[in-house]
Amino acid sequence: MDVACRQFAAGKSLHICLPILKDNTASNQEYNLSGDETTDLSMLLSSYHHPHLQGSHGTYSHNRRKIVGAESMASDLQPELPFGHNCSTEGCEWVRINVSGLYFETRLVVLNRHPNSVLGDPEKRDKYYDSNRMEYFFDRHRPSFEAIFTWYQNGGKLRRPQNIPDEIFLTEVGFFELDKEIVEDYKKDEGYAEEEIILPENEILKTIWMLFEYPETSRLAFIIGILSCLFTMTSIVLFCVETLPHYSNDTCSGPDDPPSFVDPFFVIETMCTAWFTIEFIIRLISSPNKLKFWKDVKNLVDLTAVVPYYVTLINVIITMTCESSKTSSSLAFLRVIRLVRVFKLTKHSAGLQVLVLTFKASMGGLGLFVIALFVCTLVFSSTIYYMELGIPGSEINSIPDGFWWAVITMSTVGYGDKVPKGTWGKIVGCVCALSGLLTLAIPVPIILENFIKFYAHKTGRGRVG
Template sequence: MAVVSIMNNQSRYRRPISRPDRLNESDGDLWLFQSPDSGRKFRDSDGSDNELALEDLVTCCVDGSSPHSCSLQTCERVTINVSGQYYETWASILNKHPTTLLGNPRKRIRFFDKDRGEYFFDRHRPTFESIFNYYQYGGKLRRPEPVPDDIFLRELDFYQIEKEKIELYKKEEGYVSEKMVLPENPCKRKIWLLMEYPETSFAAYVIAIVSVVITVLSIILFCVETVPWLSSHDCVNGKPNFADPYFILETLCTAWFTYEVFIRLFSCPSKIKYFKDFQNLVDITAVIPYYVTLSNLLSPDGCDGDSAGTSLAFLRVIRLVRIFKLTKHSAGLQVLILTFKASIEGLLLFLVALFVCILLFSSAIYFAELSQPDSQITSIPDAFWWAVITMEDLVTCCVDGSSPHSCSLQTCERVTINVSGQYYETWASILNKHPTTLLGNPRKRIRFFDKDRGEYFFDRHRPTFESIFNYYQYGGKLRRPEPVPDDIFLRELDFYQIEKEKIELYKKEEGYVSEKMVLPENPCKRKIWLLMEYPETSFAAYVIAIVSVVITVLSIILFCVETVPWLSSHDCVNGKPNFADPYFILETLCTAWFTYEVFIRLFSCPSKIKYFKDFQNLVDITAVIPYYVTLSNLLSPDGCDGDSAGTSLAFLRVIRLVRIFKLTKHSAGLQVLILTFKASIEGLLLFLVALFVCILLFSSAIYFAELSQPDSQITSIPDAFWWAVITMTTVGYGDKYPVGILGKIIGSIAALTGVLTLAIPVPIITENFNKFYAHKTGRVKQALIRYLVIKKSVVVWVGLVAYIAAY
């Protein structure tokens, strides 16, 4: 009689197929058996027999498309235990991938536990879920959303998944191949490393820097030579002007670019791949305009006005491709190109939808305005420009390797951990790598050991332990699961006694700000420092913070109001300082408070060096300097001279604007914003690089497109920068706009590109803001609670003293 147990998902252990003499009816599991007289039946724990089609039960042999001809007698069922999580499948399913660890019986046998009849792997559990599906459903790799890339790839390498499958997964995930293909010739190999891989040597890094500098210089020349009052002529008196500074600089730049082209072509590993590479085509295209221009100037009729002007204008446009040379040395631009390349289908869908909408609305507006005598829409194509600009404003609303241990089943002790009913299994040697933690120290964890069940039991938060368990398995890297709140996660880390430096590193990565209170050793200075720096420590400190905020706000209001013409006053009256001016009196009071804050903080601070390194303290010092400079200027003999006084005071008023940053000392919201932009600096720089490239492209394109228009408003490429910025940022002041058809097409593309470019930093800033806001508001609430407790105790003591005094 063939017997198999079908266990529920909560069971800890799976029994292998056996042939017992009688059925154990005391077990509450479902048992399938082959009865000689009644055919296929199943018996439940109540002892009742029921008819069952065996084919319905063996569909676990399915290979992803259709069930195979497998029976319980011919298929071996394999039980896999991954750190306490159990999986069962048919051996035939695994054996379809014979080169992998699980698919090769000889490879996987060393992980077999004879006593328990299972294969045990002390590996990452969430990743194995994907690997298990890989075997069941035709070898398709899908990374689970919460699993980091590095862990997923490490697990794929451990289970020896086929290289071509991993490469396919990397390609779908957008990985860039970093395989270094080198020439066989030693001399060419050295040259190729110098030109292509700046990270390989200092000389290669210097060459890369020189290339970037020359490329940027060439782009600047390209823009500056279009400015009318800075432009020069290629021909003077019918002869080429080889003494022109622009021509000399362009010759030097082109000489370097030509050198790069030939040296790369000489040393490249494959000539065919060289000409297929987009970067190399850019390098070649970047030098062609110079040589064509030079041959044109040296020809007999090269300085004829019409031919020279037409050819040179066209060649200047071609030189614009040099901006793409920057992508060779800019990781940010490479990321942008890969992003747009991977998003090409979505972008095409967006453009198709936009084209349909533009066509619909331009047609509708044309017929709607047809009967209006003063209508500006003369045709449907003419309405395209209106539709693009109108819809572009609407679109912006939507933008918003190896095993971790060398352990064998015979030499290592296996530990079972039960966390509120969720089981985990690992080797004791893995836990013992962190001897200062609760689980890593046998003496600490022994008090949680259940001798009857042979397991460690913890009545703790289960989702958090998944991350802590991975921390032990993968070198002490803490990653908070997405649904787990910060306070619970930190509380669990504290319970399991995770190393302090690891927790501090986690807090730093998560955007926590250090709350360590550094105090002076002197008792008197300590009290003063607490009063000035920590409003939550006492009621008096809270009052001082409120006063500081009020005076700062008053100072900012004065700064704004005194610029209103009908409310302004004069610093000097009849050639003498006007010390009776109300603005001067209020400014003096504000500055006196700011000066008091500076000196009292400087006197009581724990460290003078750290004091001057703190941005907030530098703001405090800068906030008082303008007043004293202004006062000394007014008290000087010629302080009330019109020109000198006006110039100096206007400059000093601008410096006073830094007082607004004093509010960050007492405003959690402003601190969150500063931390957000600080953490998002890489994303913002990437956005600025992308914006700069687009501005340069579109300003150059609009300049040459509008060059032949008599009423063009674009006089040079630098002049077109303003138009490009206003168009791409969807502001559209309307002071500059294209006139010609080609210019309007370029303007439409610029507006649409601006919408996509503006979307780059949004998710980065949003993610960091949410992270910092959650941390900061939590601390503010705690500080408010502490303050209310302090305030309540103060009120109680005051009431008690008043009661005693009264009686």
């Protein structure tokens, strides 16, 4: 768009740029205005008709563009367009963009802030210029472009309107070639779990790494993934079954007798642990980035799942009694840690991955819920204690004793092992129960929104497997 710059002098220099029209109504002229003659400038600007400012979005009508005060206009334009300003090089001219009949207008300098995008690159932008209408025409999705145009104007993070599907919006973002960093931040905020895949340079290590890390890459990798799931499930079932009274003492005939290493439970547990150990070592050796491998939570879970077995085995070998491993509280804790093996299944299940990502993204809401629960528990446990103080047969004998009652009441579980006896105590109990319902509702919308978002992105809107 050609631009004619007019210079006005009204006590100080003012430089105004107007587009050159076909009838040459905006010619390059100089006006000397002073005193009351500023009204002439007002009349000139109000009578000027700019055909490129006729749009249905973000534009003003001819009457609304009229300038009421020339002096205020001069003061407004002076900082932006000083004397000696060149519109053709500094991009102050207006640009009209037509997106499927919806018009947008802005200054060229706004688009030039992002030179790698379609609208910011002159060569890419000129491909869509309509010389007859003197506008840039794009036959694209109009609601999506509103968000894209807002990003051009204000910068910051890219936000998708809620009524626009992700696929359509990302298609439009890709068409206009927005900055890569902006798109990556948008995908991260929207829950797209896209990780950069780094493979070993050695072909043998690369093959091994793909077999054990990516079950979907080949049939053999899929079989290895199935075996890993079977060993994990077997280990979890064994952990539960061996606590049954019928099987709990089979490994020892007496408290001081040596353990039996041919016991079926011990043999099965040894086989499962051997598989987990071999799998962990192979993945560690073939890993392309050892530091990143140790930082990965899944790998730490795998390591934690096998350590208790070896600690317990060493203790049994040293003492040669299996009873010590059952009575020792520290060893019993290690046996409980074996349950982390269930998290190994997350690598093979998109549904479990969605749950993990959901709770991870909902930590802010869950933190708010924990704080609210703690405050309410403290308030109601203290209140119920003093309301029940001196009541015959009261079951709440201290404030810490009221913690249990408050949590059980607020969570609507209501075991009934501790109940208020007095009238005021029962009133406090009713308020506590109602407050619990409101407190429990805090994280629900956040978790639900994150679950829907991660489910759609992780599973491709398919069924969770």
